[in-house]
Amino acid sequence: MTSPAVSAPHAQSAAALKLLSPTGHLGFTPIEEASFWTGVERRPDYIVADSGSCDIGPQALGADAEASPEAWQEHDLELMLIASRRLGVPMIVGSAGDTGTDRGVRKFAQIIRRLAKKHGLAPFRMATIYSQQDPEEIKKRLERGAWTAGLDGRPPLTAEDLDASDNVVAVMGVEPILAALQGGADVVIAGRACDPALFAAPLLHEGYPWDIAYFSGKLLECASFCAEPFAGKESVLGHVERDAIVLEPMSDYQRCTPASVAAHAMYERSDPTREYLPGGYVDMSECRYEAVDERRTRVTGSRWVSSPRYTIKLEGAGKVGERAVMIIGIRDPNTIARLDDALAWSRQKTAERFSGPEYEVHYHVYGKNGVMGEMEPVKEIRSHELCVVVEGVAPTMDEAMELTNLAGRNFLYARIPGHRGTAGAAAFMSDEVLPSRGAYRWTLNHVIEVDHPLELFRTEYETVG
Numbered sequence: 001m002t003s004p005a006v007s008a009p010h011a012q013s014a015a016a017l018k019l020l021s022p023t024g025h026l027g028f029t030p031i032e033e034a035s036f037w038t039g040v041e042r043r044p045d046y047i048v049a050d051s052g053s054c055d056i057g058p059q060a061l062g063a064d065a066e067a068s069p070e071a072w073q074e075h076d077l078e079l080m081l082i083a084s085r086r087l088g089v090p091m092i093v094g095s096a097g098d099t100g101t102d103r104g105v106r107k108f109a110q111i112i113r114r115l116a117k118k119h120g121l122a123p124f125r126m127a128t129i130y131s132q133q134d135p136e137e138i139k140k141r142l143e144r145g146a147w148t149a150g151l152d153g154r155p156p157l158t159a160e161d162l163d164a165s166d167n168v169v170a171v172m173g174v175e176p177i178l179a180a181l182q183g184g185a186d187v188v189i190a191g192r193a194c195d196p197a198l199f200a201a202p203l204l205h206e207g208y209p210w211d212i213a214y215f216s217g218k219l220l221e222c223a224s225f226c227a228e229p230f231a232g233k234e235s236v237l238g239h240v241e242r243d244a245i246v247l248e249p250m251s252d253y254q255r256c257t258p259a260s261v262a263a264h265a266m267y268e269r270s271d272p273t274r275e276y277l278p279g280g281y282v283d284m285s286e287c288r289y290e291a292v293d294e295r296r297t298r299v300t301g302s303r304w305v306s307s308p309r310y311t312i313k314l315e316g317a318g319k320v321g322e323r324a325v326m327i328i329g330i331r332d333p334n335t336i337a338r339l340d341d342a343l344a345w346s347r348q349k350t351a352e353r354f355s356g357p358e359y360e361v362h363y364h365v366y367g368k369n370g371v372m373g374e375m376e377p378v379k380e381i382r383s384h385e386l387c388v389v390v391e392g393v394a395p396t397m398d399e400a401m402e403l404t405n406l407a408g409r410n411f412l413y414a415r416i417p418g419h420r421g422t423a424g425a426a427a428f429m430s431d432e433v434l435p436s437r438g439a440y441r442w443t444l445n446h447v448i449e450v451d452h453p454l455e456l457f458r459t460e461y462e463t464v465g
Contacts, residue, residue: 016239016246017206019199020044022080023233024222026051026093027073032233035224035250039235040083042250046202047084049076050195050221052095052104054315054442061099062166062317062440068098074111081112081187085121092177092188092198100169100192102132108189116465123465124187127180130458131170131191133314135162138448147309147449157314157446165316165443172312173278174214175453177201183461191457192315194277195221203240214282215302216245218275219265226264227254244300246292256297258289265299278313278453280306309449312456316444321358322397323439326408327429328388334418335411335425336381339368342414342425346390350407360393360439361407388426393439405433 020039022031026049040047056067066073077093084091097104109128116124139159142148148157162168169192178201180188190198196217203213216238219226224234227249235250247256265284266272273285287301335342343363350361367383369376388411392404411426419425450456 016241017046017203017208018042018044019202019216019220019238019240020047020235020250021049021199021220021223021238022047022235023049023076024225025053025068025098026076027068027098029233030072030075031079032235032251033079035235035252036079036083039237039250040087042237043087044237045089045206047080047087047089047091048198048202048220049080049092049223050094050193050198051108052098052100052192056098058317058440058442059437061101061169061315062319063438064099064101064103064167065437066098066104070107070111073097073108074115077108077111078115081115081121082119084187085124090181090186090188090202092190092201094172094177094190094193094195094198096189096191099167100131100171100190101167102130102191105130105189105191112187112189113464121465123463125184126187126189126462126464127183127185128460128462129172129176129180129188129190130460131172131193131456133168133170133456135165135168135316138162138168138314141448147311149311149447151313151445151447154445157444157448161316161443161446164318166318166440168314168316168444170312170314170456171278172457173197173453174200174204175278176457176459178204179454180459181205183459185461187464194313196275196277196282199238208240208242209304210280211282211302211304212240212243212245214275214277214304215284215287215299216240218282218284219245219247219261219299222264224249224251224254226261227251227256228260229254244298246296246298248296255295258291258297261297261299262287262289279310280304310453311447311449312453314444314446314448316442317440318443320439320441321360321393321395322400323436324392324397324400324404324433325436326390326392326404326433328390328408328411329427329429330386330388330411330425331384331427332425333384334420335414335416336383336386338416338418339365339381339386341416342411345414345416346407346410349410350403353406354394354399354403358395359399359403361403362391362393363407364389364391391436397435401433401435408433
């Protein structure tokens with residue numbers, strides 16, 4: 001890894017605080033180095049990156065595993081650490097290890113120690129913030145009458161939900177990260193965290209109001225996703241004023257336009273004008289997006305609305321069974337036209353041997369509705385060929401492999417009207433069943449009221465280097 005020379009620590013600008021966001025998910029694919037070092041040359045006051053998401057599904061949390069290769073995680077952490085230490089400014093990483101479990105925090109901390117030794121860095125103070133929860137302790141809170149609510153239509157939290165959970169994390173707001181900065185941390189490695197909180201914490205630490213702090217975090221959390229043309233892993237610099245933020249891409253081919261910034265502010269939300277966070281929400285309904293020039297956009301008008309309860313989101317996942325997949329190609333026009341009959345035949349033959357709720361078979365039909373499933377608005381198949389991915393779930397891997405094989409092979413023998421040939425109506429990419437990672441489901445998507453924002457989190461400090 002190479003880096004350009006970076007000047008010594010600088011005096012903070014009176015006009016705006018500068019936050020550098022190099023990636024929307026650290027380690028998911030490597031940070032683009034050119035725009036990162038361009039951003040570093042602009043001498044940001046903080047370098048901040050999120051490293052996790054529930055977008056990756058429940059498997060990683062349930063199995064306490066990573067969705068990203070360690071080499072990519074180390075690549076990104078190395079860039080951030082070298083730059084932050086040369087500039088003498090803090091770096092903040094949240095949702096360590098993709099899911100923010102204690103294992104992820106410990107692993108990132110170990111990588112930081114290793115990198116500090118590799119580069120011979122001068123001593124610095126590192127804070128590690130842990131957010132993993134003991135389900136039994138959460139049960140005790142329920143027994144004491146803690147208020148909870150389910151999200152996205154779920155009922156309130158129950159002991160049964162916790163029993164079904166293999167791993168549970170609490171999603172921290174700004175307060176644990178702010179406390180770490182107030183404790184003198186130069187490097188903060190946090191467990192599961194709200195993405196905007198990672199950016200809001202340094203702004204609150206510097207005396208900025210809650211509305212612009214959290215709103216700036218919302219705009220910066222995914223780095224170059226707020227710019228156009230679309231590109232991932234390019235760095236973006238946020239110039240944060242007392243009542244506004246100006247966004248500027250560090251790549252030489254992107255622009256932060258009013259349209260691109262507004263689109264990013266509104267995406268992934270059931271209500272595009274509200275960003276819900278622990279303790280309240282950011283009201284974006286009166287925001288104004290104005291072009292500063294061809295590459296920069298200034299945003300004003302965010303408003304912080306406090307909630308009567310301070311609640312923390314709990315995420316949990318639990319194992320359903322073992323899992324296998326098989327890939328099938330269909331080119332026969334008659335089978336494509338009567339695909340529902342072929343699927344019904346496969347389901348029937350599988351159910352004759354594997355019955356019961358512990359056995360599941362799923363069909364992902366690419367070329368029809370493989371991405372959106374039943375939500376797909378286009379009902380007519382227009383493809384000349386289809387790919388069917390059969391996914392089987394069972395209590396043991398041997399059963400999952402057999403179930404999936406049975407479901408897949410029966411596409412060869414589906415008894416559907418109009419069949420004339422004897423060679424079958426399907427082709428296998430490879431005549432094999434592929435063992436896959438275990439099947440998990442989300443068990444917790446709830447909020448729980450707490451008396452203090454820090455009570456579910458644990459912070460440790462150490463000197464590194």
